[in-house]
Amino acid sequence: MTEPIIDVLVIGAGGAGLTAAVSAAQAGARVVVVEKTDYLGGPYRINPGSIGTFAVESWMQQTRHLGPSLAEAYRILMEHSRWRADGRVVSALLRNSASTVTWFNELGITFDHVIAYYNGAQPVWHIRDTPHDPVIADVLERHARALGVEFLLNTRALRLITREGVVRGAELEDADGPQTLLARSTVLATGGYQGNPDLIERYTGLRQGHDLFTFEMFTHPQHQGEGLQMAWDAGAGTSPTMLETYIYLPDPFGGPGGTMPELSAFRQAGLLVNDNGLRFVDESVMRNPADAANAVRCQPGSHAYMLLSDRVDRQLREQGLDFQLFGMHHAPGSLAPLAKQVQSAVDSGYRFLFRADTLGELAAQTGMPADQLQATVAEYDGACARGVDEGFFKEGRYLRPLGPDGPYYAAKFCLGSYGSAGGVATDEYGRALDERRRPVPGLYVIGRDAAHVFGDTYPFVFAGLIQGLSHTIGRITGGHAALVVNRGTPDRGGER
Numbered sequence: 001m002t003e004p005i006i007d008v009l010v011i012g013a014g015g016a017g018l019t020a021a022v023s024a025a026q027a028g029a030r031v032v033v034v035e036k037t038d039y040l041g042g043p044y045r046i047n048p049g050s051i052g053t054f055a056v057e058s059w060m061q062q063t064r065h066l067g068p069s070l071a072e073a074y075r076i077l078m079e080h081s082r083w084r085a086d087g088r089v090v091s092a093l094l095r096n097s098a099s100t101v102t103w104f105n106e107l108g109i110t111f112d113h114v115i116a117y118y119n120g121a122q123p124v125w126h127i128r129d130t131p132h133d134p135v136i137a138d139v140l141e142r143h144a145r146a147l148g149v150e151f152l153l154n155t156r157a158l159r160l161i162t163r164e165g166v167v168r169g170a171e172l173e174d175a176d177g178p179q180t181l182l183a184r185s186t187v188l189a190t191g192g193y194q195g196n197p198d199l200i201e202r203y204t205g206l207r208q209g210h211d212l213f214t215f216e217m218f219t220h221p222q223h224q225g226e227g228l229q230m231a232w233d234a235g236a237g238t239s240p241t242m243l244e245t246y247i248y249l250p251d252p253f254g255g256p257g258g259t260m261p262e263l264s265a266f267r268q269a270g271l272l273v274n275d276n277g278l279r280f281v282d283e284s285v286m287r288n289p290a291d292a293a294n295a296v297r298c299q300p301g302s303h304a305y306m307l308l309s310d311r312v313d314r315q316l317r318e319q320g321l322d323f324q325l326f327g328m329h330h331a332p333g334s335l336a337p338l339a340k341q342v343q344s345a346v347d348s349g350y351r352f353l354f355r356a357d358t359l360g361e362l363a364a365q366t367g368m369p370a371d372q373l374q375a376t377v378a379e380y381d382g383a384c385a386r387g388v389d390e391g392f393f394k395e396g397r398y399l400r401p402l403g404p405d406g407p408y409y410a411a412k413f414c415l416g417s418y419g420s421a422g423g424v425a426t427d428e429y430g431r432a433l434d435e436r437r438r439p440v441p442g443l444y445v446i447g448r449d450a451a452h453v454f455g456d457t458y459p460f461v462f463a464g465l466i467q468g469l470s471h472t473i474g475r476i477t478g479g480h481a482a483l484v485v486n487r488g489t490p491d492r493g494g495e496r
């Protein structure tokens, strides 16, 4: 008896998996999606989970004369990774990102604005900030169902099935026990290993609660790295992997951009010192949360203290912030004074915000050496008075003295993570590649499991890139997997 075989099996119903499923079904394939939780869309379903996706030269950018050209974007991304990113994947991502925006529009998903994450970054983030915008995952699910895509919820993929060197589906497990689902093409999209502290430590050296703090909005237990292991076991090779770390004020004062918007004054180009009370960087790095996290990770304990005084807080509130956080705009005069907010955090027992009447008291609370802290502040205030930062070359416009009078405030910034990226080697069609960079027949890997084009740092200069990659390569993959099925022979990687 011949076993029933479907065309395309998608494992994981998050941003990448749903996009691939719709795209494959549009190309005429019979698609089944298995998802181990009881809902579709992954954490990305959460509002504001689907805030924004990356694209270059979309119709929105073109009509507004915004953003880099394809050639500029290619250079920026390749240089960001020090040319370690796979140029074919980067090129495919960029060249197809604008048509992904149009494809989304045709499905009924619209974007409200195109913005940059911080001033100086590129306006490539196609965002949805209107409360009545439908969640992207809902729209993709609706289209998938209309196209006949079948969903198996509460169904976990355990391992891939390989026959005669071709991946042919997966062994699954649901409440009724194990089952086998055979498929001509299998697409893995399981979202990485952000929920697995052991794998995080193994692949990145970061330890939860020690030099990495859980950001609830982005840390979900379903991300166990199972897809990576399944792909490697089936013959896929490895690709660079990293965590999208960013500068972070641990929960509950983290907020979507790593710091609650009300505490934005701490995320400006103020005075940042390490445990030894020493400055170490031009603090305008704070505009880019990933670069700032790198600078902080190199400090003792992988944390650093941003210092403010009432005087600086007042100045920032009256004159406006240096950097707007997470695309949110605070006009001059719109932020409340820090004093009350810090005090209520301190009163609630929060360990990462401090308030002290004197620098000596602040040093005692934070454990910094008092004389060094006083010397650093005196030196910094002197540089501010002269308008020249001889130590770290910060621009004069960011030089604001703390002043001789307290109260002083400090925010202890640590590292958080938005998720893991990379692990499995893949090409521009999402095909898994073996260690010799030949396609593993029948297998595709997309989304976070295959997000290996960032180098060692998430490029916030291109906000929305992880969704952009998930959506654009996911869309290409769905079409390619369906095409291979239509051809009727396993794709061994020769012809493209």
Ligand SMILES: Cc1cc2nc3c(=O)[nH]c(=O)nc-3n(C[C@H](O)[C@H](O)[C@H](O)COP(=O)(O)OP(=O)(O)OC[C@H]3O[C@@H](n4cnc5c(N)ncnc54)[C@H](O)[C@@H]3O)c2cc1C
Pocket: 011, 012, 013, 014, 015, 016, 017, 034, 035, 036, 037, 041, 042, 043, 044, 046, 047, 048, 049, 050, 051, 052, 053, 054, 155, 156, 157, 158, 189, 190, 191, 192, 217, 218, 222, 223, 224, 226, 227, 419, 446, 447, 448, 449, 463, 464, 465, 466, 467, 468, 470
């Ligand atoms: C609140 C929030 C806001 C965000 N905002 C942005 C943004 O503005 N811009 C941006 O670029 N990105 C953003 N992201 C990140 C981005 O949306 C996703 O991380 C990205 O789409 C990755 O998608 P994915 O498909 O790889 O993973 P996911 O969407 O996490 O999907 C993976 C799915 O696989 C399932 N799964 C795992 N293992 C198995 C298994 N063995 N068997 C079956 N199923 C399995 C999981 O349950 C999950 O549903 C945000 C994320 C969140 C949570």
